[in-house]
Amino acid sequence: MSSREKILATCTANKPALVDLPQLSDEHLTHYDDKIAQFKLILEGIGGKVVALENIEQVKEEIAIHKQSGEFVVDTVFNTDDALKAQTSFDLERVDRAYLQATLGVAENGSVWLYEAQMGNRLLPFICQHLFIVLDKATLVDNMYQAYQKLQVQETGFGVFIAGPSKTADIEQSLVIGAHGARSLTVYLV
Amino acid sequence: MSNLKTLDHAAAAEIFIKDEARTDWHDDTLWFVRQKRDKAVHGIAEWEQLREWASEIKNHTLSNLDNYLIAFEKQAEANGIKIHWAADALEHNQLMHKILKDNNISRIVKSKSMLTEECHLNDYLKKQGIEVVDTDLGERIVQLRDEAPSHIVLPAIHLKKQDVSETFHEHLHTEEGNNDPQYLTEAARQHLRDHFIQSELAITGVNFAIAETGGFVVCTNEGNADMGAHTAKIHVACMGIEKIIPKTEHLGVFLRLLARSATGQPITTYSSHFQKPRSGQEMHIIIVDNGRTKQLGRADFRNSLKCIRCAACFNTCPVYRRSGGHSYHTAVAGPIGSILNPNLDMKANADLPFASTLCGSCSNVCPVKIDIHEQLWKWRQVIVEEGYVKPEKKIAMKGMAWLFSNPKVYRWAGKSGRWFLRTMPFLGNNKLNVWYKQREMPEAPKQSFHDWYQQNKNK
Ligand code: SF4
Numbered sequence: 206m207s208s209r210e211k212i213l214a215t216c217t218a219n220k221p222a223l224v225d226l227p228q229l230s231d232e233h234l235t236h237y238d239d240k241i242a243q244f245k246l247i248l249e250g251i252g253g254k255v256v257a258l259e260n261i262e263q264v265k266e267e268i269a270i271h272k273q274s275g276e277f278v279v280d281t282v283f284n285t286d287d288a289l290k291a292q293t294s295f296d297l298e299r300v301d302r303a304y305l306q307a308t309l310g311v312a313e314n315g316s317v318w319l320y321e322a323q324m325g326n327r328l329l330p331f332i333c334q335h336l337f338i339v340l341d342k343a344t345l346v347d348n349m350y351q352a353y354q355k356l357q358v359q360e361t362g363f364g365v366f367i368a369g370p371s372k373t374a375d376i377e378q379s380l381v382i383g384a385h386g387a388r389s390l391t392v393y394l395v
Numbered sequence: 396m397s398n399l400k401t402l403d404h405a406a407a408a409e410i411f412i413k414d415e416a417r418t419d420w421h422d423d424t425l426w427f428v429r430q431k432r433d434k435a436v437h438g439i440a441e442w443e444q445l446r447e448w449a450s451e452i453k454n455h456t457l458s459n460l461d462n463y464l465i466a467f468e469k470q471a472e473a474n475g476i477k478i479h480w481a482a483d484a485l486e487h488n489q490l491m492h493k494i495l496k497d498n499n500i501s502r503i504v505k506s507k508s509m510l511t512e513e514c515h516l517n518d519y520l521k522k523q524g525i526e527v528v529d530t531d532l533g534e535r536i537v538q539l540r541d542e543a544p545s546h547i548v549l550p551a552i553h554l555k556k557q558d559v560s561e562t563f564h565e566h567l568h569t570e571e572g573n574n575d576p577q578y579l580t581e582a583a584r585q586h587l588r589d590h591f592i593q594s595e596l597a598i599t600g601v602n603f604a605i606a607e608t609g610g611f612v613v614c615t616n617e618g619n620a621d622m623g624a625h626t627a628k629i630h631v632a633c634m635g636i637e638k639i640i641p642k643t644e645h646l647g648v649f650l651r652l653l654a655r656s657a658t659g660q661p662i663t664t665y666s667s668h669f670q671k672p673r674s675g676q677e678m679h680i681i682i683v684d685n686g687r688t689k690q691l692g693r694a695d696f697r698n699s700l701k702c703i704r705c706a707a708c709f710n711t712c713p714v715y716r717r718s719g720g721h722s723y724h725t726a727v728a729g730p731i732g733s734i735l736n737p738n739l740d741m742k743a744n745a746d747l748p749f750a751s752t753l754c755g756s757c758s759n760v761c762p763v764k765i766d767i768h769e770q771l772w773k774w775r776q777v778i779v780e781e782g783y784v785k786p787e788k789k790i791a792m793k794g795m796a797w798l799f800s801n802p803k804v805y806r807w808a809g810k811s812g813r814w815f816l817r818t819m820p821f822l823g824n825n826k827l828n829v830w831y832k833q834r835e836m837p838e839a840p841k842q843s844f845h846d847w848y849q850q851n852k853n854k
Contacts, residue, residue: 209480212636212684216461219692224458227451229644233444247661290674294592294626314651314661327673328625331618331665349647349662358643359608362671363625366650368662371618375533375549376576377556378424384532385584385591386618386665 231350240312240345241394248315251369252382254391257342261395264304264339271302280304281325282339289325294332303333303387309344310392311352316368317392318352320361327363331371336387338367342394403746408718421553422716428549429710431659432760439655448648450764453701456639457691463606463639464682470609474671476678484514487633487683491516491598492523494631494679500595504587506613506620507531508600509547509704510633510683512726516598527598528590530619532583539566545720547727548657548706553719587619597623601634601680602703603649607642610670611680614653614663621667630672631679636687637700649703652762656705686739695773699734701763708757708767714750723747730757734770737778745783748774806845 206214237243245255258264265283272278279289279297282304305324307317317338324330346352358364371386382388412418436442456463468478481487487510495503503520505511505527517527517538529538533550537543539562544550551559556574563569569582599620604611611632613620624630640649654660672678690696709715709729720728725736725744733747748771751757757767778784 207480208482208486208684211482212480212682212688213461213464215684215688216464216636216691219688220460221458221694221697224451224454226455226641227448229448229648233441235440251660251664298588298592316662316666321673326625328622331621331625349651350644353644353647356643358668359610359670361668362673364668364670365621366662366666367664368660368666369664371616372664373532373580373617374658375531375536375551376559376579377554378427378549378552379556379576381576381580383584384580384617384619385530385587385622 229350231348231354234348234350235313236347237312240347241342243312244310244315244345246315247313248369248390248392251315252372252380252390253315253369254389255394256391257394261339261393264337264393264395268302268304276301278302278304279325279329279333281323281329282306286325289329292326294328297326297328297332300329300333302335302337303329304337304339305330307338307340307344307392309346309352309355310340310342311347311349311366312345313348314368316366318356318366319364321363322361324363330365330367331386333387335389336367336370336391338390338392340392340394402724404718404722404724404750405746407722407724408714408750411719411722412717417555418717418719420555421719424552425710425716428658429707429760432656432707432710433659435655435659435661439651445648445652446762446764449652449703449762450701452640452645452648453763456641457637457697457700460636460639460691463641464636466606467604467609467639468682470607471680472609474609476609476672476680479679479681481681481683481685483685484683487511487514487681487685488516488519490681491631491633492520492525494629495520495525495596498596498629500629501525502590502593502595503527503598504530504590504594504596504619504623504627505598506600506615506623507534507550508598508633509727510600510635511598512544513685514633514683515726528587528594530587530590530623531615531617532580532619535583535587536562539563543721543726545728546706546709547704547729548709553721588622591619591622591626594623594627596629596631597627599624599630599632601632601638602653603640603646604634604638604680605641605643605646606639608670610643610668611638612646612650613667613669614650614665615667616658616660616664618665621665624667624669625673628675629677629679630669631681632669633681633683635683635685637702653703653705656707656760656762690735690738693738696734696738696770698765699731699738699767699770701765702731702735703763705762707760707762711756711760713752713754713756718750723750730767730771731765734767734774737774741778741781742783745778748772748778749784806843810843 310317370390371384373384374380479490529535536551545553560574564571601611602614654663715729736744751771753768755768
């Protein structure tokens with residue numbers, strides 16, 4: 206018998222009688238009167254920054270300024286460049302700033318969801334030094350239950366919830382920002 | 396059968412607590428993490444509802460585990476992921492070694508995975524001449540020191556910053572005596588970036604595997620799992636069979652519970668959902684049993700397979716906090732480790748279910764409602780029954796059982812015990828009494844509760 210068959214057969218023999226799956230519902234969960242305020246409160250509490258913008262043009266201007274000053278800026282909000290996909294870790298390691306659009310934000314925990322297509326390259330949001338996310342404030346949901354109701358996780362190769370900059374507290378529980386991934390996260394609410 | 400290992404939990408703990416200041420510090424540090432957990436939990440009105448759902452989802456999954464594993468395999472393969480099955484630790488290690496050999500790979504990074512620790516993968520590969528670089532900061536620290544992690548979420552929690560500074564000075568050539576965590580973390584960041592960028596194969600664990608979609612989720616705060624997995628041309632994820640959940644929507648329950656229970660964060664920084672390999676990449680999953688199906692068949696201990704490895708039970712356990720993770724001599728320490736390990740090897744781990752006060756705090760904090768302290772109590776009975784305890788303990792336990800089941804003798808023994816303790820305290824406070832070690836014996840009351848109750852009940 207192969208290990209696969211052995212494992213499955215033992216599972217079948219040893220499992221208890223079938224128990225029902227609970228019915229999840231949004232009714233039992235907390236809803237927020239002001240989702241924007243809650244999102245900001247939580248994300249800033251875990252080291253992220255939230256900036257409310259009048260319009261998205263402001264992001265465009267900011268990108269132009271940093272590009273001009275010689276920084277390596279990758280932007281997939283205004284620019285969908287297929288070449289990004291083929292870039293290796295050697296190329297992307299030098300990225301100073303990455304600007305990406307998120308699908309939705311979650312008020313309860315300050316996270317934003319990104320599909321692979323919004324990253325241009327799976328490695329980008331992790332390897333860049335500073336990460337900037339553009340989020341439409343109308344997409345904010347209360348909690349993770351609502352988030353999964355809206356997402357089609359299985360329709361993408363990779364997707365991620367990001368909540369704040371990379372961090373660690375592995376040295377005597379002192380919080381240090383910027384362990385391996387982005388050293389800062391700024392969410393632009395438009 | 397009293398032929399136990401050279402150093403059991405109590406003996407190892409005794410060495411740990413010799414350094415009183417460090418023991419106090421270890422205790423306080425973990426209590427601080429426990430308090431962060433409490434604060435996060437109190438901010439969620441529906442916490443008990445979430446625990447209930449999590450527990451029910453896991454109960455359901457275990458009751459249909461074979462079918463969910465089959466569904467998961469089918470979906471994952473349809474997504475282009477290669478699935479392997481390992482009956483035990485050795486087969487897991489051999490499968491990994493084969494993937495490395497077939498692809499002629501030498502540069503490997505690994506993000507935190509308790510399963511690979513359980514299987515002793517690093518040691519196995521080292522013997523084959525293959526070096527694996529652990530990339531979680533805490534794991535890297537203990538790896539450089541040639542130690543095992545002492546905690547499943549905070550692998551280097553037993554170390555002080557001076558220890559880390561010395562280790563980094565020796566291996567990464569950081570400034571001698573510079574103990575600044577910021578400086579030390581930055582040094583590790585640069586050192587590990589070089590490894591990420593050149594890695595050919597990345598090993599990760601799996602926090603949740605979704606039967607319906609064939610995808611899986613990995614949670615980290617540092618982003619190290621992603622740095623490895625998205626760089627390397629091969630990604631191998633290792634999962635125990637109990638990591639399965641039925642549907643994506645169930646993640647909405649578990650992701651809310653996991654980080655809050657572990658570190659008091661609302662969610663980990665990165666919750667990465669892997670579905671398909673990126674173009675040109677190979678993705679493998681090794682599904683491991685290693686005693687889990689056997690535990691599934693033990694009705695009293697089955698519940699332990701619901702564990703999501705948050706370590707809340709470690710941080711709250713008064714014994715863990717004061718004896719340190721290494722005293723448990725197993726990859727998964729703490730209260731839950733003391734339930735899982737006797738299943739793997741009852742003789743080698745017969746001491747662990749006794750490393751608890753049975754105070755029940757572990758069961759109270761457990762986000763998936765495992766009856767941890769009750770299972771510890773049940774293991775003690777099984778272990779005594781099977782003859783895996785030292786003779787002194789066996790006699791004492793048998794004696795206690797007899798005493799408690801004979802009320803008249805119990806009352807007489809209480810009376811004489813109280814009289815002895817009051818009139819001749821030196822009989823209790825001496826080295827022959829193992830209970831006197833690290834304890835003052837209590838002052839005995841004049842009257843027992845039973846007598847007091849008899850006198851007062853009709854007043
Ligand atoms: S037993 Fe419960 S509290 Fe302990 S690590 Fe597992 S899930 Fe967390």
